Structures are given as C-alpha cells and as structure tokens.
Amino acid sequence: MFEALILIIEDDPEIVDILRGYLEREGFRTVSASDGQTGLVFHQQLKPDLILLDVKMPFLDGYGVLAALRRTSDTPVMMLTALAEDLDKLQALRIGADDYVVKPFNPLEVVARARAILRRSQGAKTEKSLRIGRLTVDPVSYTAVVDESSGARPLDLTRTEFRLLSHMARHPNRVFERSELVDACLPEGDALDRAVDSHVSNLRRKLTAVGLGEMLTGVRGVGYRLNGQ
Template identity: 65%
Template sequence: MNALILIAEDDPEIADIIRAYLEREGFRTVHAGDGRIALDLHHALKPDLILLDVSMPRMDGWEVLSAVRQRSTTPVIMVTALDQDIDKLQALRIGADDYVVKPFNPVEVVARTKAVLRRAAGDHGGVVLRAGPLEIDREAHEVRKIAADGTAARLSLTLTEFRMLVHLARNPHRVFSRGELVDACLPGSDALDRTVDSHISKLRRKLGQAGLPDMPQGVRGVGYRLMQS
C-alpha cells in the first residue's frame, strides 16, 4: 500500500495544493487543520510521514513535533514561512528530518517527501541494533550497555547523539566520513565538520562514562567508526 502522508496545515489552499501533488504521485493523504487534530490523527492512523506547518491553532508545529518525537520516529518535514537559521536549527534539534520554506515549489515538497521516506525505509532493518556490549532500541530511543552478567545500564543521549550512534552501529567497523554523518543525522542543516566533531566528542564522553572509552573511534583524515573489527 502506498505511503500515507499527514498534512498538518491550517491554510486550506496550501493543504489542497500539497495534497494534489502528492496524490498525483500515488501517495495517500490525510489533512489536519490544527495541531491537536494532527496529533490525534498521528496516534490513530500511524502515517508514514508528516508535513508539518509551524504556525497552527491550538498547538503549534514545535509542540506537535516535540510530542511526536516523544512517542515515535515518524519522519517529519517542517513546511513553514519561518526562514531564519535559528528556526531551522530548532526544528532539527527537536527532531525534524527536513525543512522546507514557504513559498515553495510543490514539486520540491514531493521530492523531499520521497527522499525522506527512502532514508527512513533504509532504517527498518530491525528495531534493536547490537554492537559489542551496546543494545540500541530505535523505536524506544533507548541505549543500554549490557554487562557480562547480563545486567543493563541505560545511557542518556540527545537526539543527534542517538542518531549518530545508530548510524555508526548499523555498520560498526566501517569508517563514515563527516559528510556522511551530516547527511544521515543532520539532514537539511548547514552543519560543518566541527559540528560533527562536537557531537561525536559528547557521545564518546558519555560512552566513556559507561565504561566504553574507545567508542566511537576517530580515523585521521577520514572520519569515524564505532569500533575496530
């Protein structure tokens, strides 16, 4: 069955345009005119992706995004007139997968929808990833270190740290470039190499505090891998 897209947009004309272009490409759509309805539809219908406006009645897009991220990993693309870098960074920090500024070309919205869905489809290999003593539950957004006696200690990571750990853990012995980590974990941002280094440094510190001092590992001039083979 074709993907179901939840369009959370209070302007009916914009919603109709997005709906028409998506349905022409074979997507199924459902529309929410305010943030509260958007959350209710997300809970009831489990859409494959949300196109989310920021300025909506009852609950704004930031509140909706935060609530969605507390209970699921549903891909979210913000579609908003807010075009300042601080707005984009806030969206990515809360957990948006992409960011489209109004006025937009509907063809671009469809293209970005397809790209985010493809990226999400590549993430479905299994809910729980295991790499060495780490157990990563992608659905619950939990990371646990499993000790030799079978006891588990939970790690507290930010969303970006979690995304980077997941990406590295899918292929723990491969070296990923900083550019690959930006594309996979900070999509739509203008993050620089030092931004990746900062997130990795914080992740390494937390893993070190959990008794895993050598994860992730830096490879000079190339990037990072989770562990050596």
C-alpha cells in the same frame, strides 16, 4: 511506499491544497489538519507514515507538536516553515525532526524528500540489532543499551544522536566524513556540517558516562569513527 499515508499539519489552506495535489498525484494518501492539537488527534487515530508539519500555527505550534509526538512516537516528521535561520533548524533537529524545508518551497522537492524519508523509515524497520562490544543498537525500536554488571542500561539519546550512532555502528572502524554523516543523518540542511561536531560531542559525552567514551573517536581533517571491540 506509494500507499503511504501522509498527515499534513498546516494552517494555510492554499499550501495544503498544493501539497495534497502533488502528493496524491504521486500515489500517496493524504489527510490534513489546520492546527497542532487536531494534528495530534489525527496522528493518534490514523497512524500516518509521515507528517509534514508547519511551525507557526494556532493553539499549538509545530515545535510543541513535535515534542508531543516524540514522547510517544517515532513517526517521521518533515518541518515546513518560513523560519530559515540555522538556530530554528537545529531546534527542530534536537526535538526530533527528520527533515526541514524552508518556505517558499518547490513541491516536487517536498515529494522527493518524502520518498527518501519513507524509504529510510521502511528500511530501518527490517534491520536487525547491531552489537559492538557492550553496546547494542536497535534501529527498529530506536534504542541503544549498554551491558553492565547490573543489567542493560539504556542510553538517553536524541533522535539525531541515535541516527549518528546507528549509522556508524553498521560499519565499525570505518571513518565517516562529516559531509557523509550530514547526508545520512541530517538530511534537512545544506549548511549544517558543523552541527555534526556538536551532536557527536554530545554523543561521546553520553558514551563516556557509561564507560564507552573510547569507542567514538575523531580523525583529524576527515571525520569520525566508531571503534569495534
């Protein structure tokens, strides 16, 4: 993990210098881009292990960069931005961010969160597919498919919905508290416990559409459970 390459997409050179100094001191390799379009080119050319992404940038903002990345890549992304509202955080999560840090930030916290993201990312690459009844979840390819008479039908899930599904699929029938799901699947927010309900509701709706709505149930006053079959 200490040889991981981190791409910093940030238009403030002072912030870039601070991040580069702290990250390289901890053994990471870094490269930087000062606008979103250049960042996308560097991502395609260099295949970084993690991206630190600003939101307000020239040519293409961070949300546009993130959306473009998620059309072709699962590279982990940590948003670094002065936008502190919950709606901004939720928008980043829906598009596919892995973490969300508000400026001004503590560089040591950024390094710690980068390590955590890379640890989860590397762990996922070694996991085997998880199968529960007609549902198969593949943490490596970020895909979930349902067996039907006509063949395998993929589920169109957001990144956060997939994280929730795969996390619960590792332990069928276990009840997960909301706070645990936040820590495991939405590590970027301290005040986003209620966001779990929204993501789970959307996930259950998509499971219902393929006849598996009964798999995901709520446990009153506690959290959620993915029922094994």
